[in-house]
Amino acid sequence: MNNIGTQTAQQRAQRDATGPDLTACVRAATAAPSLHNSQPWRFRIGPREVDVYADPRRRLDVLDPAGRELLISVGAALFTLRLAIRGAGYLSHTTLLPDAADPDLVARVSVRRPLAPTPAAEALVAAIPHRHTNRWPFARSVVPADAVERLVDAARREGASLTVANAVSRNAILSLSQEADRALRAKGRYRAELARWTSPHRGRRDGVPSTAIGPWDAMEILPIRDFGLLQPHRERATAQFEPYPTIMVLSTAGDTRAHWVNAGQALQRVLLTATWLNLATTPISQPVEIPAVRRLLTDSRTGSWAQIILRVGYGRPAAATPRRPLTEVLVAEEGETP
Structure with missing residues (x-):
């Protein structure tokens, strides 16, 4: 012994x-x-x-x-x-x-x-x-309050805040997202950059493959980024997405480089917590990529800076990216x- x-x-x-x-x-x-x-x-x-x-x-x-x-x-x-x-x-x-x-x-x-x-x-x-990022339609089920609280707590543990948009805020955020998406798609340099990260070739181990590109929202409510925009011989399918998606805004108490790093740590804790809870997630980044739109999502009175927007719900399994x-x-x- x-x-x-x-x-x-x-x-x-x-x-x-x-x-x-x-x-x-x-x-x-x-x-x-x-x-x-x-x-x-x-x-x-x-x-x-x-x-x-x-x-x-x-x-x-x-x-x-x-x-x-x-x-x-x-x-x-x-x-x-x-x-x-x-x-x-x-x-x-x-x-x-x-x-x-x-x-x-x-x-x-x-x-x-x-x-x-x-x-x-x-x-x-x-x-x-x-x-995995899920760019497909989600079920029309409501995300339970206890699951939402776990996601909010996950962000809090990494020094960030996660806010669930109410009906009015959700509609405003989606409208701003659509506006930002249209503004980006109108830029030739944006389309060229998109092509750089979606151009398929044998053995590529980065970028967004065709298997991870979801359909277009037939009702044009959700601005799912069109990674197939410049791929030849590919017509993007359409599908009915959930009409009232759960939208959450991840924010930090400042906007320095350290805050950006901490936003990423909070984002990943939230995403992994969601995965653990069998929830699907889609980061929506277009509205925070247009400075004028991002300012509208930022509360300057409290110093709360919007860093990323998340769509959360229950969805089909999503494909992995390389x-x-x-x-x-x-x-x-x-x-x-x-």
């Missing part, structure tokens, strides 16, 4: 010394959502820490000239990395923007002491591979510049 106890203690000490499999944790982080599935992140793995970088080469110049949505995407990957470490049985500490001389270094995540994951953390980890291999997102050498 003593020998078994000693062996277990030795195994525990060895595990504590080596820490979690950080490569596996980074692989989980790459499953995070990103604008046009651009995957604008890179990682450097150390002995017991991971540096998370933004990849400015993957910023969308037309939709995201300031890099706000890029940092939201990186923030979503950052949260997934933290969650994967927690699911592996370790605590971690995150330092945002740790080096003022290196603006692309978004965060440093350091592994701390071991601690068994909670059931809630394990549930969110299990949801990671099942979270992910780049680790060889493309890892910074291998200490002296290499991401």
